Amino acid sequence: MFNLSESKYGLHIVIIIIFLLLSLFTVMPVLNMILLGAMIAYGIKPVANRIQSKIKITSISIFLAIIVVIIPLILLFIYVFWETAVFADMFFASHNLSVSSGIDLNLAINTFVQALPVELQGFIKPYLGLLTSGVHEALTYIFNYAIRFIRKFSDVLVQLFVLICSIYYFTRDGDKVMEYIFVFIPKEHRSFFERTLDDVANVLKSIFYGHFLTAIVIGLMGGVGYYFLGYKFALFLGIVTGIAQLVPIFGPWIVYWALAIYAFFVAGDIAQGILTILWGFVLSLSDMYIRPMLASNYADMPSLILLVGFMAGPYVFGIVGFILGPLILGIAYAVIKSFKEELEKDKLEIEKLENNESDNY
Known part of the structure; x- marks a missing residue:
């Protein structure tokens, strides 16, 4: 790392930091x-x-x-x-x-x-x-x-x-x-940052394959099911189901239970209501199979990180927070994970050196 008091680049770095902060302040409304x-x-x-x-x-x-x-x-x-x-x-x-x-x-x-x-x-x-x-x-x-x-x-x-x-x-x-x-980035730390970037890439793939692609599949399944169950606006209902799938607390059940209640109490079609609930359970069970299958080859992030990201992101970033929230928390998790692996690697190297020294004695 550069030492601002000793390095000839100290003034350059101070100027860069000042203008980076000013730039961040400038782009904050569209960050x-x-x-x-x-x-x-x-x-x-x-x-x-x-x-x-x-x-x-x-x-x-x-x-x-x-x-x-x-x-x-x-x-x-x-x-x-x-x-x-x-x-x-x-x-x-x-x-x-x-x-x-x-x-x-x-x-x-x-x-x-x-x-x-x-x-x-x-x-x-x-x-x-x-x-x-x-x-x-x-x-x-x-x-x-x-x-x-x-x-x-x-x-x-x-x-x-x-x-x-x-x-x-x-x-x-x-x-x-x-x-x-x-x-x-100093040469001795580049391997850490390269591994971190790989983890960040895996986080992005995990969010896409494990959540957005799962929502697309569940939405398509829902739309097809609603069509055969006789609901109007089946495609629209399928899209709403896919969007609801992205929100961990809600999920697709909020759509098919609303349709079932409509079928029971408004349309008076008990058979349609029962079939809707059964199809909803199929959607929920499919999520338990599809999500791990799509995301298993990428980052293994705790579900709590994605849950907090999805729920807190919109409060900070608006509607795009549904994407940026889990992304930012996922990247933070990847950085901490890489740092933990770096510490464990250094610890193993120190233990090896100590064992070699003890063997020499």
Whole structure:
């Protein structure tokens, strides 16, 4: 390591540290997009390399890789919003409610309650006022959030622009970034950092294969099952199931239990409700098999790290915290794990030296 008081590079390092801190302060508002871009770039890099082997032009290869990976995600979000709007329109139309002319909240709730079985109506009616108040507060919160979102739309555009730029430049120049970092690492410590980077790569693969890919598989299974069970919006329900799969506390059960309750008490189809619950158990049991199978070849992280990362990440980084939370905690775990292995290695070497010295005596 450099000694700032003795090294001729002391002043240089002080200046670098000052400007690094100023740079961090400057990019702090979009730091989450930069980190997310770096993570996505890691996944896009192999796709870009494969395309580049055919096209030979780096920029075009990266742009095509971004389109291949990002465009389906954008279309997925558009589809989810579209299906939500269609579902809401069908609900309002079926109950003779009009959004454009204004919705009587009390009338909407009363209409919904009257559609329930008589036994359930008797249970809900004493709490009807409380239910109306709760729904009103929830809608107020949603509308206020939408207004704040619209006001900050320019900020959202800036963050999306930073995200796309980060993905492009990290995909193109990610290797150069690592070269800059390794310049400042003493030779005796490079093996530690190389092992740490390998562990970080395994963490990324574990998060993708063990969680995101598992969510995709469970979502597809759920959608197919809901279709054969006769539910409308089966594809939409499958996507919601996959998203719920990403959240450890909730999981897919929150979707299939809601559908089962709807089948039992609203549609009055007991057979459909029972089959929905059984299919839900199949989904949950499949998760126990699919997740270890996909992630077993990569980092073996404690489940608590991912749980805390998924739940705490959104509080710090917003919606992208579902990705950045477990990623950052996973990297911290990988660094500590590498350091522990380094200490154990040094301890074994010291013990060997001591044993050799004792043998010489």
